[in-house]
Amino acid sequence: xxxxxxxxxxxxCGVGVVEGTPGRAQLIEAGVIRTAATMDTSxxxxxxEEGLEEWISRHQVEVIAIERVFAQHNLMTVVGTAQAAGIxxxxxxxxxxxxxxxxxxxxxxxITGSGRADKAQVGLMVSRILHLDSPPKPADAADAVALAICxxxxxxxxxxxxxxxxxxKRPRSWAQVxxxxxxxx
Amino acid sequence: xxxxxxxxxxxxCGVGVVEGTPGRAQLIEAGVIRTAATMDTSxxxxxxEEGLEEWISRHQVEVIAIERVFAQHNLMTVVGTAQAAGIxxxxxxxxxxxxxxxxxxxxxxxITGSGRADKAQVGLMVSRILHLDSPPKPADAADAVALAICxxxxxxxxxxxxxxxxxxKRPRSWAQVxxxxxxxx
Numbered sequence: 001x002x003x004x005x006x007x008x009x010x011x012x013c014g015v016g017v018v019e020g021t022p023g024r025a026q027l028i029e030a031g032v033i034r035t036a037a038t039m040d041t042s043x044x045x046x047x048x049e050e051g052l053e054e055w056i057s058r059h060q061v062e063v064i065a066i067e068r069v070f071a072q073h074n075l076m077t078v079v080g081t082a083q084a085a086g087i088x089x090x091x092x093x094x095x096x097x098x099x100x101x102x103x104x105x106x107x108x109x110x111i112t113g114s115g116r117a118d119k120a121q122v123g124l125m126v127s128r129i130l131h132l133d134s135p136p137k138p139a140d141a142a143d144a145v146a147l148a149i150c151x152x153x154x155x156x157x158x159x160x161x162x163x164x165x166x167x168x169k170r171p172r173s174w175a176q177v178x179x180x181x182x183x184x185x
Numbered sequence: 186x187x188x189x190x191x192x193x194x195x196x197x198c199g200v201g202v203v204e205g206t207p208g209r210a211q212l213i214e215a216g217v218i219r220t221a222a223t224m225d226t227s228x229x230x231x232x233x234e235e236g237l238e239e240w241i242s243r244h245q246v247e248v249i250a251i252e253r254v255f256a257q258h259n260l261m262t263v264v265g266t267a268q269a270a271g272i273x274x275x276x277x278x279x280x281x282x283x284x285x286x287x288x289x290x291x292x293x294x295x296i297t298g299s300g301r302a303d304k305a306q307v308g309l310m311v312s313r314i315l316h317l318d319s320p321p322k323p324a325d326a327a328d329a330v331a332l333a334i335c336x337x338x339x340x341x342x343x344x345x346x347x348x349x350x351x352x353x354k355r356p357r358s359w360a361q362v363x364x365x366x367x368x369x370x
Binding site for chain 1 (some may be wrong): 197225226227228230231234254255256257261263264266268269270271272275277278279283338
């Protein structure tokens with residue numbers, strides 16, 4: 001499954017393309033779409049849209065995984081972050097791609113086994129999973145890659161689950177999916 | 186000045202086109218772009234984009250005025266509202282249109298003379314200004330029209346000010362602009 005992970009932001013929007021199957025992942029490309037704080041917000045959103053269009057077209061991704069934005073997190077930047085995430089969703093919908101959102105805790109839990117892992121631990125595990133000497137830079141690119149890995153692993157688990165568990169008995173949250181995965185593993 | 190006012194929202198995105206000069210305004214069209222809560226957020230944003238594209242093309246508007254979204258307001262809906270506002274900004278930037286944001290208090294002050302006016306007072310004044318029997322319905326359409334009136338009046342004041350006041354002495358906030366307008370009137 002070719003997944004584009006997006007760590008949304010106006011100044012640095014992290015992007016990472018990963019080819020993954022549960023337990024394994026290969027980095028295709030990681031980077032950031034940057035826009036200058038001196039630009040009008042509307043122009044910044046347009047630049048992010050153009051950047052994402054280019055990444056999606058170049059890599060022919062199948063799925064987009066975006067970090068879920070919570071209003072409770074950092075009131076100063078939440079509006080801009082939500083708008084950048086919205087642009088990623090819009091571009092995905094335009095291309096008929098699946099869109100999935102994951103919380104930072106879900107990403108950490110998926111990569112390190114703990115939803116409370118710190119940035120360094122996540123970075124270390126991302127490097128190990130991808131057989132790299134160090135995590136992709138800058139941090140926003142690494143976060144986008146972690147999201148893509150998380151989704152390629154979790155998405156596969158959910159699909160597998162859907163095949164064996166009747167829809168009425170399917171778990172509602174990813175937390176439940178994680179525990180079911182552990183039982184199934 | 187032909188202004189499109191946008192009261193952003195996922196379920197009902199208010200839109201209103203007004204032709205205005207300071208103290209006067211004519212309603213061209215008002216309505217809402219609706220999307221179903223059962224739809225995926227990415228598809229809802231795509232539907233809002235398509236709706237706004239259609240309104241902009243049909244009316245050949247010159248400026249878009251959007252209600253400014255604050256993170257402090259209604260944490261439950263702020264992410265969706267910010268995303269709908271972001272789509273409006275994106276569409277405006279794509280068409281090379283000016284984008285302006287106004288706070289609800291600025292709109293109320295502009296329409297009624299008081300930033301603390303309630304919805305009924307704003308609705309009454311909107312009806313009077315536009316020579317209508319009642320304010321446009323639903324409320325989101327009326328709010329979008331109020332935004333467009335506010336911008337067509339304030340925007341003109343700022344342009345006039347820019348011609349007579351050296352840039353170094355220009356006020357930084359709309360609140361100051363309002364008081365300068367009163368002095369100039």
